[in-house]
Every structure is written in C-alpha cells, then in structure tokens.
Amino acid sequence: MDFTVDSATPAVSASFxxxxxxxxRELMQMLTRHLHDFVREASPxxxxxxxxxxFLTEVGHRCSETRQxxxxxxxxxxxxxxxxxxxxxxxxxxxxxxxxxxxxESPRRTLGDSIDMVGGGHTCVVTGEVRSTSxxxxxxxxxxxxxxxxxxxxxxxxxxxQPPGNGRGLFTTDEYGRYRFRTVVPxxxxxxxxxxxxxxxxxxxxxxxxxxxxxxxxxxxxxxEVTTHAFVAGSAYTDSDAVFAVKKQLLVDFARCADADLAxxxxxxxxxxxxxxDVVLQERA
Amino acid sequence: MDFTVDSATPAVSASFxxxxxxxxRELMQMLTRHLHDFVREASPxxxxxxxxxxFLTEVGHRCSETRQxxxxxxxxxxxxxxxxxxxxxxxxxxxxxxxxxxxxESPRRTLGDSIDMVGGGHTCVVTGEVRSTSxxxxxxxxxxxxxxxxxxxxxxxxxxxQPPGNGRGLFTTDEYGRYRFRTVVPxxxxxxxxxxxxxxxxxxxxxxxxxxxxxxxxxxxxxxEVTTHAFVAGSAYTDSDAVFAVKKQLLVDFARCADADLAxxxxxxxxxxxxxxDVVLQERA
Numbered sequence: 001m002d003f004t005v006d007s008a009t010p011a012v013s014a015s016f017x018x019x020x021x022x023x024x025r026e027l028m029q030m031l032t033r034h035l036h037d038f039v040r041e042a043s044p045x046x047x048x049x050x051x052x053x054x055f056l057t058e059v060g061h062r063c064s065e066t067r068q069x070x071x072x073x074x075x076x077x078x079x080x081x082x083x084x085x086x087x088x089x090x091x092x093x094x095x096x097x098x099x100x101x102x103x104x105e106s107p108r109r110t111l112g113d114s115i116d117m118v119g120g121g122h123t124c125v126v127t128g129e130v131r132s133t134s135x136x137x138x139x140x141x142x143x144x145x146x147x148x149x150x151x152x153x154x155x156x157x158x159x160x161x162q163p164p165g166n167g168r169g170l171f172t173t174d175e176y177g178r179y180r181f182r183t184v185v186p187x188x189x190x191x192x193x194x195x196x197x198x199x200x201x202x203x204x205x206x207x208x209x210x211x212x213x214x215x216x217x218x219x220x221x222x223x224x225e226v227t228t229h230a231f232v233a234g235s236a237y238t239d240s241d242a243v244f245a246v247k248k249q250l251l252v253d254f255a256r257c258a259d260a261d262l263a264x265x266x267x268x269x270x271x272x273x274x275x276x277x278d279v280v281l282q283e284r285a
Numbered sequence: 286m287d288f289t290v291d292s293a294t295p296a297v298s299a300s301f302x303x304x305x306x307x308x309x310r311e312l313m314q315m316l317t318r319h320l321h322d323f324v325r326e327a328s329p330x331x332x333x334x335x336x337x338x339x340f341l342t343e344v345g346h347r348c349s350e351t352r353q354x355x356x357x358x359x360x361x362x363x364x365x366x367x368x369x370x371x372x373x374x375x376x377x378x379x380x381x382x383x384x385x386x387x388x389x390e391s392p393r394r395t396l397g398d399s400i401d402m403v404g405g406g407h408t409c410v411v412t413g414e415v416r417s418t419s420x421x422x423x424x425x426x427x428x429x430x431x432x433x434x435x436x437x438x439x440x441x442x443x444x445x446x447q448p449p450g451n452g453r454g455l456f457t458t459d460e461y462g463r464y465r466f467r468t469v470v471p472x473x474x475x476x477x478x479x480x481x482x483x484x485x486x487x488x489x490x491x492x493x494x495x496x497x498x499x500x501x502x503x504x505x506x507x508x509x510e511v512t513t514h515a516f517v518a519g520s521a522y523t524d525s526d527a528v529f530a531v532k533k534q535l536l537v538d539f540a541r542c543a544d545a546d547l548a549x550x551x552x553x554x555x556x557x558x559x560x561x562x563d564v565v566l567q568e569r570a
Contacts, residue, residue, distance in 0.1 A: 012363035018490035034323035049368045060345005078297035083334045205303035
C-alpha cells in the first residue's frame, strides 16, 4: 500500500483506471509511465524540481494572445516536429512544423498578387503546382502562405511597422492547379529569445536561429492537408534549425533570374528571384 | 540528415551536447529521450497536441502569488511524491509532499501554545519527541507545522475568515527533544478544483480529496531535514489520497482522551483529542 519508488507508477496509473474516455485513460497512463521513468532516471533534487516548476510557470506566464511560449518549448525539444512527422502523409510533400506565427487569418488574395505590403525588398516570385500523388493537378486547392520580412520579422511581431496581413496570403489554385504570388525573399531569424525558452537555449549553448523559409498550409477536397515550409536552399542554419524542421525535400532553389521575358510574364522587373515549389497531396482513403 | 521518427531523439539530444553545465546537459538529454518515447508511443493527433499546449498554458495562467497549479499537477501525477521519496532519508521518519500551502512563514510560538487563532473547534493536543536515528533526543530542533481548519481550509485560502498564521506554528523542542502544541483536529479537504487540474481530475473520474493531516517540516543541527505529515488515522480518503502522500508509518492515532489529569497537564479541558507523533532524523554523513 505504501507509495515507494517502485509502487508509484502502478498506483498513479490505477488512479486513472476509471477515466470514462478510453483515449484519455490511455494517454494519462502512458504519460504517468514515461514521466515517472524520467523522474526515476533523473533522480532530481528538491531544488531541481522547484526549478522545473518555476520554469514551467514562467513559460505559462509568457503566453499571451500574441505569444505561445509552450509551442516554442515544444519546438526546441523537437516535440512539434515529431508530432508533425507522425501525422504527416505517407507519400507526397513532407510536413513540417506549423510554428507559432499562424495566429491570424491570412488575407484572401488573387493569384499573382504581392503579399509584401511594405515594399523595399528583393522581388521574389513563388509559384508551383498543387497535385495529387496520382499526378493529377488540383484546381481550386487552398494555398495559405506566411513568411517574415527581409529583416526576419512577422507582421504580428512588428505591429508598428507592418500592417496586419503583411507577408501572408490565402490563394486558390487556377484551372491547372497552379499558384503564384509575389513577395520578398524571407530571412533567417531567431525564435523569440526574451523568455524562458530563450534562456534555456542560452544555458544549453544552442543558437535560436531558423533558416529562411515560407510557410505553406495546403488543402484540397478529398486530400490530406499538408503543413510545410519551402526552405531557401543555401540559407544560414539549414543544418541546425533551432526547431529541427528542415527536410531535404523541402529545400527550394530561390534562383536569381535575369530573364526579362520571364519577369514580364510574372509582372515583375528583371532581375528577380524565382522559386518553384510544387505541393503533392495524398488522396484521402 | 532528415528529421524522422527514428532520427528525432539523437538529433535533439545532440543539440544539447554543448551544454556547459554537465548536470543540465544530462537532464535535457534524459528529458528529450523520455518525452520523445512518450510521443512515439502516444502518437498524438495534431488536435491532441493542441489540447496539451492549451492545457499547459492554462495551468501556467492559473499560477499566482497564492496559487501554484503546476505543483498541483505534479502532485496529482504522483511526481511530487516520487521526488520526495527519492530525496527522503534512508532511515528515520519517512517524508511526504510539502504541498502548495507552505507559502508563508509560520509564526514563531512557544511550546504548548495554540496554533488555532479562531477558536471553536475540537481541542487537540499534538506532541512528540524529535530524536536522532541513534535514539538520542534532539533539543533545539525546529518543528514547523501547518494545517487546515475543521472546515478544511488553510489560512491563505480564507483571508477574510482566518488571520494570517492561523493553523501554523514554528516551535523549538525542549531540553528533552519534545514539542507540544494545541490545535483543532484538521479535516480532510479537496485540493483546489476550480482550475485545469481540477478539470483533469473530473475528466478522469478521480476525486480531489486529501485525508486529514498536519504538515511537519523538522530540522536539527547535523541532521537531514524531513518534510512529512501526521495523517489522522481513520480519516476519509487515507486509501485514495488525491496526491498519493499517505504512508503507513505516518498514520497517527488522534485519540479521544477523557483523562482530566492529562488534560490539565496539557492546559486543556477533558475530553480532548491527543496525538503523539515522534519524528526521527538521520544524522548527516
């Protein structure tokens, strides 16, 4: 009957035995087992346990309408990527983290529009096809994109500088399943470092940077939805993304293009940067 | 190089490899391993991961100067007891959880004083010896006690009803290593249920109650400090404490006593309740 290092897990697990929802029961019993295994192996002092409680409390207090420090913590521990990878489609475009900046609705825009509402960056055209794993193009697919500026900030991080919706757009693919929009080349950037997760990175000798990327959330009728990035190939930190989100398949050539005819077709002036990123969705079973 | 379900743990673990403090490095790498094992086994959906983030955020937001919801969470998952048990002394009185109510300093009192500053309860005398595992009594030992009222509330929970320090006392053992104080018999009580941890208990079909107890934090020169409880033997919930803190050794007879002479010696009137609880401390190596 006594609570001991050995009896702890069966005792706590049994306490969850009458959980009406079988999935919640399973999750709480798994959590208990793995959490206790960690505590037994780590054998923390009372002071270390106090530090952990204080850290989690500070992470919670740092969360607000515009900041999600627990997602950051999940990100830097590789948990977000693990969950995304587990839930990713079996074939087609690989998924990667949603990240903490998909907090506002992207403004609906027309194909070819610019998502850059402040101007002044290097003009970039991003275009590609959304198709099914069978090869069939998917007209009417929804392509939600968001990215930071050339200075490495999302609109929500700079409400005084960027209008809401800057760097964001919600597009619908054309009759050929294609999307295209104008933007600026995004920059690598640090995840927010002025909170407890930033302090953790600092204390563990880790840098806070993410390689440059454009976020994509793509969906089409009858297909799996994909959360992913187009990473700027050759960007700093593609080998050491602070949130572990890089996959080889998602490295995209953001190529300098001097072709005046091609520029004209995209409604921009040469030279410009052109990125081609197709997204392949798996048909729903 | 790609992040996969299998490569995730070595990748994240390696990212902590340059942590200057070896203990922090070890803890972060262990945490990564056990956390990833849990995620792999649980295979959560994105919605379940979102629910977990939202739950932890709410736990953080519920923490304040007078409320520690993360300690409650640690308590109901048996983690607090596991950490206490790991850190408890090898011999002598067993330890149990500190709990969330040792947040204010107990008022220094004289042996025999009452810690009941509001009156009106069943008079109870709690007394005992503090001694070393060698059997030697420990004069000058510090005995910090705190408990709830007969209604099941601590002073900090009822600032309008109870004066600060009600149910609390800091005593020093006499020349024979003995302590004694007057109080009321504490009640079983629910841990706070109006937050996310309360909702978790409700969703998992668990009750929130703790059996009646008096908290003890006992220290003496050259000895291990002990955090423990004297549980009221026969109280409701001694078999299903919501925080798993009961140990057989800590069940104490709170005996009804009609002996007028004994009552007079303790400065109370018969009948009263008498509890004898000795605390045995291990000599420091």
